Amino acid sequence: MNLQKVSIILINYNSHQFTYSCVNSIIEKTKRVDYEIIIVDNNSTDADYEALKSIASHSKVQLIRSRINLGFSGGNMLGVQFADPRADYYYFLNNDCVLRTDVCSQLAAFMDATPDAGLCGAQMFNGDGVRQITFGYLPTLGSKILGHGFVRMLNPVIYPPTKQAYTEPIRVPFVMGSTLFLRASAFNLIGGFDVAHFLYVEEEDLAKRLLRAGFFTYLVPLAEYVHFTGQSTVRNYDVDKEYYISLFYYFRKYHSWPARALFRVYYFIKNGRKFWRDPIYGRLAWFIGRGSPMRESLRYRQTIRP
Structure with missing residues (x-):
């Protein structure tokens, strides 16, 4: 039986410790798909880049260095250039994440069974193991002026409750950008990420363009990962x-x-x-x-x- 091919793309920017933990969790948890890991170093310091070379010696890992910080969209698109063109799926995963389950196999199986799915995401937890909001609503005047509670009441299908603990896959407006699992053919059709987005709103834009092309976004809650975001955030x-x-x-x-x-x-x-x-x-x-x-x-x- 031919296994589905998943190209996993991580961006590293002066955070090799996170990248080590992320890659190790992928290698440990991923069992039922054929995968590759592409690490894009987004112009880190020489010392941080050098620290990545030992993990890049793993047969599943490819390390690329950009001479300029390309941001989130640009860095991921650089990674796509080095991905196996035969990949069935792309998995864009923040390097400050670790997998709790065999996320790649779970999401690939869901996408295989759901032809209208262009993008899906796993359920996010924080570093303390607390379930986190994993999807959001595309910004509209109605949701901003009237409030999310009111638009949820008017159209609960388009605006499902974000704080509810789900046990079955559910169609959502967009999933958080820390874990974006995409059907490669759909991603390629829309031209990938819009690189005009440097750091934010990439996931909303991606979901919006996929929707216009006839593909939906889903949360698959039984696939789980930890995102160590905001552990020591300083306003900037x-x-x-x-x-x-x-x-x-x-x-x-x-x-x-x-x-x-x-x-x-x-x-x-x-x-x-x-x-x-x-x-x-x-x-x-x-x-x-x-x-x-x-x-x-x-x-x-x-x-x-x-």
Whole structure:
């Protein structure tokens, strides 16, 4: 019997310890698919890159180094260039994750049995083993102005409860970007990630374009992984600003200019009313009021390594 081929793509940026744990969990848990692991080093320090070379000696692992930080979308698309073109599925997995179950085999089996699935994700837990919200709603004026509770009541099929513990696969608007398992043919059809997104909103954009191409997104809750995000998070204005750059780029792609104007007012007020808690919110409100210009993206601060 021919096993399904899964190309697993990880991005490393000055975090080789996380990458080691992630790769080891993949090797330990993955049993019933043929897989390869492609590590894209996104212009880390020399020391961090060198530390990856020992794990890259494993027969399943390929290590690539980019001379410039390409961000999330760009780094993953670089990994795709080195993936086996015969792959049935791509699995874009954050390097600060570890698998709790045989996620690749579970998700591949689900996709095999679900022809309209273009993208699916496993159930996320935090480092303490607490179940986390693993999917969200695509941003619309209705959900922002009326609230998620109201739109859930109006259309529970499109807006399933995010905090519910599911035991069966469920169709969702999008899954969190820490674990994106994609049908390769669907991913290739839409041209992969939009590399204009540097750090955020990639998963919403991906799910939106797949939906337009006739493919749905699912959560498969019996597949489980741990995401060690936010263990020591410090607020950073430039990173927070990057979120709104990507978000308003998404709005420019999919919403009319009157809707974009209302989104700008909504997010301006949302941040501005919290400025007393942290001056960053006031700065973000002003940035949004200026139109969240893409020219201020961190993408344009990257330099090419000699």
